[in-house]
Amino acid sequence: MRLILALFCLVVASNAAVAQDAVFTYLKTVSAAELTRMLDAERATFIETQKPGDGYELPTVSTASNDVELYTVRYESHVPEKDGKPVTATGLLALPVLADRSKLPLIIYEHGTVYGKYEVPSYAFVAANPSDYAHYDGSYETRYMAGLFAGNGYALIAPDYFGMGDDAASPEAYFVKASTQQASKDLYLAAVDFMKAKGISQDEFFIGGWSQGGLNATGLQERFEQDGIPVTAAFTASAPADPYAALNGLLFYPRAGIDAPWVNTIVALSVFAFQNYHGPADLAKQTLDPAVYQDMKAIYERSYKGQEGLKAIMLRLGDRPLVAYLRPELRDPVKFAVSDYGRLLAQSETYRQSFRAPVRMYFGSHDEVVKQMIGVLMAAYQAVLIGNWSDQSQNNVHPIDVKGGTHRLTFITAAPAAKVWMDGLRTP
Numbered sequence: 561m562r563l564i565l566a567l568f569c570l571v572v573a574s575n576a577a578v579a580q581d582a583v584f585t586y587l588k589t590v591s592a593a594e595l596t597r598m599l600d601a602e603r604a605t606f607i608e609t610q611k612p613g614d615g616y617e618l619p620t621v622s623t624a625s626n627d628v629e630l631y632t633v634r635y636e637s638h639v640p641e642k643d644g645k646p647v648t649a650t651g652l653l654a655l656p657v658l659a660d661r662s663k664l665p666l667i668i669y670e671h672g673t674v675y676g677k678y679e680v681p682s683y684a685f686v687a688a689n690p691s692d693y694a695h696y697d698g699s700y701e702t703r704y705m706a707g708l709f710a711g712n713g714y715a716l717i718a719p720d721y722f723g724m725g726d727d728a729a730s731p732e733a734y735f736v737k738a739s740t741q742q743a744s745k746d747l748y749l750a751a752v753d754f755m756k757a758k759g760i761s762q763d764e765f766f767i768g769g770w771s772q773g774g775l776n777a778t779g780l781q782e783r784f785e786q787d788g789i790p791v792t793a794a795f796t797a798s799a800p801a802d803p804y805a806a807l808n809g810l811l812f813y814p815r816a817g818i819d820a821p822w823v824n825t826i827v828a829l830s831v832f833a834f835q836n837y838h839g840p841a842d843l844a845k846q847t848l849d850p851a852v853y854q855d856m857k858a859i860y861e862r863s864y865k866g867q868e869g870l871k872a873i874m875l876r877l878g879d880r881p882l883v884a885y886l887r888p889e890l891r892d893p894v895k896f897a898v899s900d901y902g903r904l905l906a907q908s909e910t911y912r913q914s915f916r917a918p919v920r921m922y923f924g925s926h927d928e929v930v931k932q933m934i935g936v937l938m939a940a941y942q943a944v945l946i947g948n949w950s951d952q953s954q955n956n957v958h959p960i961d962v963k964g965g966t967h968r969l970t971f972i973t974a975a976p977a978a979k980v981w982m983d984g985l986r987t988p
Contacts, residue, residue: 581635581636581750582633582634582635582636582750582753582754583633583634583635584631584632584633584653584750584754585631585632585633585634586629586630586631587630587631587632587685587686588630588685589627589628589629589630589657590627590628590630590685590706591627592623592624592625592626592627592628592711593624595624595627595628595703595706595707595711596622596623596624596707596711598700598703598704598707599621599622599623599624599704599707599708599711600621602700602703602704603621603700603704603972605697605700606697606700606704606968606972607968607969607972610966610968610969611966612926612964612965612966612969613925613926613963613964613965613966614963614964615925615963615964616926616962616963616964616965616969617963617964617973618969618972618973619972619973619976619977622707622708622976623711624707624708624711624712625711625712625713626656626657626658626711626712626713627656627657628654628655628656628657628706628710628711629654629655629656629657630652630653630654630685630706631652631653631654631655631754632650632651632652632653632682633650633651633652633653633682633717633747633750633751634648634649634650634726635648635649635650635651635746635747635750636648636649636746637649637722637742637743637746637747638742639722639730639733639739639742639837640738640739640741640742641736641738641739641837641838642837647722647727647729647730648727648729649719649720649721649722649725649727649743649746649747650680650682650719650720650724650725650726650727651681651682651717651718651719651720651725651743651747652681652682652684652685652702652706652716652717652718652720653715653716653717653751653754654706654709654710654715654716654717654718655710655715655755655758655760656710656711656712656713656714656715658713661760662759662760662761663760663761663762663763664713664714664715664755664760664761664762664763665713665714665715665762665763665764665765665766665792665982665986666714666715666716666717666751666752666755666762666763666764666765666766667705667709667714667715667716667717667765667766667767667768667982668716668717668718668719668744668747668748668765668766668767668768668780669681669702669705669709669716669717669718669768669769669773670718670719670740670744670767670768670769670770670772670773670774670776670777670780671699671701671702671718671721671769671770671772671773672701672769672770672771672772672773672774672798672971673734673771673772673825673826673829674698674699674724675698675825675862675867675870676689676691676693676695676698676862676866677691677724677725677862678690678691678695678699678724678725679695679698679699680699680702680720680721680724680725681699681702681718681719681720681725682720682725682726683695683699683725684696684699684700684702684703684706685702685703685706690726691866692865692866693865693866693867693869694866694867701770701971702718704971704972704975705718705768705975708975708976708979709979712979714766715751715755715760715762717747717748717751719743719744719747720743721733721734721740721743721776722736722739722740722743731832731833731836731837732829732832732833732860733833733837734772734829734830734833734860735772735775735803735829735830735833735834735905735908736833736834736837736838736908737779737907737908737910739837740776740779740780741776741779741780741782741783744776744780744783745780745783745784745787745789748789763986763987764792764982764985764986764987765789765790765791765792766791766792766793766794766795766982767780767781767784767791767793767794767795768794768795768796768975768978769795769796769797769799770796770797770798770799770971770974770975771797771798771799771800771929771930771967771971772800773796773799774796774797774798774799774800774801774921775796775799775800775801775803775908775910776910777794777795777796777799778794778796778799778801778910778911778913778915778919778938779910781794781913781915781917781919782910782913785913785915785916785917790917791916791917792917792982792985793917793918793919793920793981793982793985794917794918794919794920795919795920795921795922795974795975795978795981795982796919796920796921796922796974797922797923797970797971797973797974797975798922798923798924798927798929798930798935798967798970798971799921799923799930799934799935799938800929800930800934801909801910801911801921801934801937801938802906802909802911802934802937803830803905803906803908803909804897804902804905804906804908804909805934805937806930806931806934807826807827807830807905808893808896808897809931809933809934810823810826810882810929811882811883811886811893811896812883812893812896814881814882814883815931818926818928819882819928819929820928820929820967821874821879822874823882823929824856824859824877824882824885825859826929827848827856827882827885828856828857828859828860829859829860830905830908831843831844831847831848831856831860831901832844832856832857832860832861833860834900834901834904834905838904840900843900843901843904844856844857846887846899846900846901847886847887847890847899847900847901848885848886848887849884849885849886849887849888850887852877852885855873855876855877856885858873859873911937911938911941912941914942914945915942915956915957916956917956918956918957918958919938919956919957919958920958920960920974920978920981921935921936921938921939921957921958921959921960922935922959922960922962922965922970922971922973922974922977922978923935923936923959923960923961923962923965923970924961924962924964924965924966924967924969924970925961925962925963925964925965926964926965926966926969927965927966927967927970928966928967929967930967932961935959935961936959938957938959939955939957939958939959942955942956942957943955960974960977962974
């Protein structure tokens with residue numbers, strides 16, 4: 561009897577420890593009216609500098625129908641590339657305020673590239689942050705998604721990723737596939753447990769992501785489907801499903817007057833992230849031209865002071881072509897492909913899989929970062945797997961052309977369109 565009691569106490573203590581791993585801190589409740597303002601006025605600010613191409617149609621302003629409770633999340637995870645090294649990660653949970661929320665559809669949102677360490681979901685709804693420069697505008701995508709989905713009956717979770725937000729111990733895991741999958745999956749598991757404790761069960765499960773987050777979204781779908789966690793559907797906007805192919809095009813086949821000047825930051829963030837998570841320890845030095853090394857390192861480490869500091873770096877780097885950021889011996893596509901950096905980029909792909917749940921991939925014809933061919937790459941690969949391009953009925957990946965869409969406008973169009981589609985997949 562004593563042995564049984566001791567075992568029972570051990571199980572209870574173990575469960576309590578697991579529950580304590582994730583800390584959900586109530587942030588505030590945002591009214592439907594305020595969410596609607598974010599979907600309207602803040603959207604206008606987000607896209608005010610965009611110059612769409614011919615045929616682009618801006619979606620009608622969306623509205624929120626319910627208030628939303630916001631929680632910041634601190635949870636335990638581990639780094640697969642570092643033999644399971646423990647890490648404390650952060651993220652956001654948004655719960656709709658409804659008369660009956662005993663069962664809710666859940667969406668996990670994967671955010672895109674950000675330049676501030678706190679331009680992430682856990683800080684998206686607050687004005688202050690631990691740094692000495694503003695971050696609020698740079699985290700608009702999370703508010704847009706929360707207004708669209710959590711403001712209309714969905715539970716929404718969004719990871720900050722390793723090295724971002726309040727994770728002070730880790731370097732940023734940009735384009736690092738396994739770590740990003742792990743950060744997202746562990747937030748999902750923690751959120752489901754928290755919701756259960758509040759009497760909320762999960763109904764349908766969706767995934768979404770923009771830009772870097774689109775790559776992460778299909779990577780997460782791959783992980784969930786491998787682990788037997790059912791996914792109802794996923795959407796991506798401007799997703800570089802193959803980072804090697806996407807960057808290869810920007811490096812060696814640039815588009816005059818179209819490619820964004822800030823794509824150099826993608827090189828900076830990814831090469832130092834790969835160095836920190838995969839190695840070798842001198843990867844960045846063996847990849848980058850010495851003339852740009854220190855500035856690229858500062859971009860990755862966020863050692864500059866806000867937007868003005870970043871602008872100063874960009875001015876110093878000048879208007880050199882992207883390929884000139886590489887060491888001279890790598891300025892050839894064949895040699896670049898077999899370099900350590902090229903190989904790690906290739907390993908970051910998230911499209912060579914057989915998708916069980918349907919995916920809609922939105923790509924813009926005027927996207928200054930992700931070329932159109934990258935937008936259809938995943939669907940083409942799926943067609944290869946099923947052995948039929950003319951009959952797409954068995955292909956779960958569907959590319960959708962956002963005519964005239966820039967990088968930001970593609971996201972602004974994709975998210976509400978994906979919500980309408982996902983609403984139709986929900987159980988009545």
